[in-house]
Amino acid sequence: MLLTLAMPAMAGAVCERPVYLTFDTGHMGVAPLIAEVLQRQQVRVTFFAAHEKTREGDGSLGEHWAAWWRARAKEGHEFASHTYDHAYWRGDQPEGGFRIRPSSGPQSGQDLRWHAEEYCANLHKASDRLQQLTGQAPLPLFRAPGGKHSPALLKAAQACGYRHVGWADAGFLGDELPSDKYPNARLLAQALERIRPGDILMAHLGIWSRQDPWAPAVLEPLIQGLKRKGLCFATLREHPAYRAWVQDHPLSAQNRP
Template sequence: MRKRNGYYASFLIAACAYSSGAWGLNPCSKPVYLTLDTGHMEVAPLIAEILLRNQVKVTFFAANERTKVGDGSLGNHWSAWWKARAAEGHEFASHTYDHAVWRGDLPGVQPRFRMKPTAGALEGREFTWDAAKYCSQISYAAERLKDFTGKAPLPLFRAPGGKTSPRLLEVARGCGYAHVGWSAAGFLGDELSSEKFSNAALLQKALRDVRQGDILMAHLGIWSRKDPWAPAVLEPLIVGLKAKGFCFDTLRNHPAYTDWIASHPG
């Protein structure tokens, strides 16, 4: 980090004390749950270094998105990267293979949806998908993750943009996947315009507003943001939250999903 002022240094000292156990015997009594969706992946290696350095475990939601380096984010170029993250103890879940955005339900007895893939060969076109097609999109991303990591992904998924309907969620649950959104304070803002929302302001807001149990959401690179959020904000955010007594855990241990995960083994 370039910024080494007293404010950041004090966070660092406090976080070290916390991680060493100085603040209690239970190191994760005040958890938050950091989740990272795929993106252009250019910053993925730097993010991985930060997570390892700070001993933070996250849950990755993966789609086969267009990247700045190599093939898609679930392509063979990135297989070793995913495998290394599994070895470090992170968790994984589907973000739909083609990063398919729900656009609306269609009438009828059988569930059908208007969907718009934003990655892959069908990027930018709108389609009508039935339940089986949508389930296959969730499952294929999960299968690719398992192929790369050797680890069964969690039976969870995140719809791109968080856009869903009750019927879509019912279909997903019917094929074994519970949906995960994010907390209001957990929207870390890396998708927002850097001209209107500076990294410093986003960091300050997160450190002020995040509460115990919140699910936090950011990306492995956002194309549109001119002043990248990651990795600039990530380390001071982690250090700052630890200094406030928070710890980081994966969704495997989130109380809203533990029963679902236990009843849907991979």
């Protein structure tokens, strides 16, 4: 069954100056706290998910986190692929295909050669698992790990049903940066100054390398500050650059090219 439930306070609301908050997976250590903030602030977001190593449990798309993903679906959030193995594009192959280095899964850290079909299979694997976990068809969108891609990779992904989603320059919220050089107060002030309507924002559900976690310390004051500036929050299903693609390319095994 396809769930399209909205948060209660969002029912009937019209978002006229939207920003699009997105989260990629990570170690999931702050995922419960992020969920509490989103629920308290009545904000819907889009999650890009890979099956990444986590601080506890069997990976970000494992059974340990299944209830967490189901709860987010009931709250009206959206979901999309981040490749199942968090597979970084490293370059195009002269004879076709791509150089890939997964950071998760059994081939983590290895330099691989994937054909377009293999890359698409990894996109599909994350989408299929998300649908299993949430009972909701994911969006026909993806985010390449690190935002790294090429025209050839984007063409291959589009041929198997996916449009790529990056982020605005101002939407890079900085949770991957070292906290000694980029403390939370600086990242918050910078985001509040720079973010504009229409921007896609990007953060993570946990970053291993950051000593002073960005979330939830920055997340709630950021949401509150943007609201005070007259901005509101929407999912990528509603983004004007992706709305038609999402509508015309329902993502399921039956509809795959």
